[in-house]
Amino acid sequence: MQGNISKISIDSNASLLEAIKQMDVLDGKLLMVTDNENDYVSIISIGDIQRYLITHQNIEAKVTDALRQNVRVASIDDSPEQIKNIMLEFRTEFMPVLDEKGDLDRVIFWKDIFEEKQTFNKEKINVPVVIMAGGKGTRLKPITNIIPKPLVPVGERPIVQIIMDQFSEMGTENFYMSVNYKADMIQQYFDKIEKPYAVNYFEEDKPLGTAGSLSLIKNQITETFFVSNCDILIDQDYEEVYKWHKKNKNEITSIAAIKNYHIPYGTLEIGRDGLLENMKEKPDLTFFVNAGVYIVEPHLLHDIPNNEFYHITYLMEKVKQRGGRVGVFPVSEGSWMDIGNWVEYNKTQEMFKKRFS
Structure with missing residues (x-):
């Protein structure tokens, strides 16, 4: 002990x-x-x-x-x-x-x-969630030649189902999924499984970035909603993020992972005329990295151009430039898992066993 x-x-x-x-x-x-x-x-x-x-x-x-x-x-x-x-x-x-x-x-x-898993009676928050699932997943080839990235398994379930189940535990009953590549396979999968939520699909005719496709549902969502990439998992109580977003009257809140990098060399800072200004011996650098999950107020859907390639970071910058509130909610590096490439996918499989299984 x-x-x-x-x-x-x-x-x-x-x-x-x-x-x-x-x-x-x-x-x-x-x-x-x-x-x-x-x-x-x-x-x-x-x-x-x-x-x-x-x-x-x-x-x-x-x-x-x-x-x-x-x-x-x-x-x-x-x-x-x-x-x-x-x-x-x-x-x-x-x-x-x-x-x-x-x-x-x-x-x-x-x-x-507590030898057995406990269940908790929490207040449910029924917040709509948009899943961005239209990408081709080229960095996960050859498996994505056969199945779309959202259906790539982590443990025994496709990653997109794990994401949606996590939001479902919070209380979400309606999902909106942006699809394109192998969209029929995604829809067939969710049509066959039992689930306590509805999935509404909207299809991009061409790649529209991480926010461009949101213009297709601007008249369907009229309340605060989440947006999530389809290839990440975050070990975080989303209810806490939602309540903080609303309390601070943010228009957009981005979840950010705290990433720390150790530089195994001494670094030099150089000023004018090539003169040394400062030295650091093997420093640690820390960044807040965009984790791919956001909370968005519905009026911003009308700021997204129709049928144009548009990243959600463009929208964040637009809100920031006009003086709107763009929040950042930090999570630990170990709480953020992604399957964007094979190296990260293998890491996520191991981390998932500990945090989500």
Whole structure:
């Protein structure tokens, strides 16, 4: 048990980036913060980190900068049943149990008390979702010579079905799917399976980019909706993203994956006349990468030109230039999986076993 506690603990002086990386390694979303003496300080969740980054954009900040004032912990006076009910209500991965002085007595892990998979009664949000599934998937040849990219399997299901099932769990009942390449195979597949949602197809006569085809349904969607690529999976509660989008009155919100790259060389920054300005030894570079899932307000459909190639990034830039609100919601690198090419596809198969299966 002590080894498990060590794995989920992070030093209070660690950065948010280090916390995110540790969560990805653990396939978890919660860590226990300790001080230099390994004494309990608090707990930090991926939600805490996301809220801090949205406000401050400083991924190198200490984990203590992102801590909440009040966190849910148990007391040694709580009965096992009370602790179990708290963990079940808030779906917490583990629960620190503190003594009367606030020191850590023990940690109770979800897997130790819930042997079977639990179901939760959540408020359903019936938000329309548009799936962009018209591409040829050329980087996944030769398999896409036979089946379209949306039907490429991850685990035992096509990736597009996994995406749609994830939104269905949130409450989505209506999907709109942009199709073109091997459209008949996609429709035949969904016609044959049992599903708790409806799929409405609209076909591009020619490639229209990541947003051009949305002009074909501008009179069909009249409420806030999601747009998702057909080749990515994101381990994120979409309800949280939706509520943040609405609270902040964004016109578009893009989900972004935090990607960190280690440069194995010393780098040089050069100024005028070729003079050295700065040196960094094997730096780490962090970027917020467009993850391919968006929330869009319906009035923007009328800003998309008819029957023209148009990327959704063009729409984001258009909104931004006129002073509209374009939000970015961060998720960890390990929460973002794609099958855009064979290297990423193989990675996704392994990650899927841990996070979605």
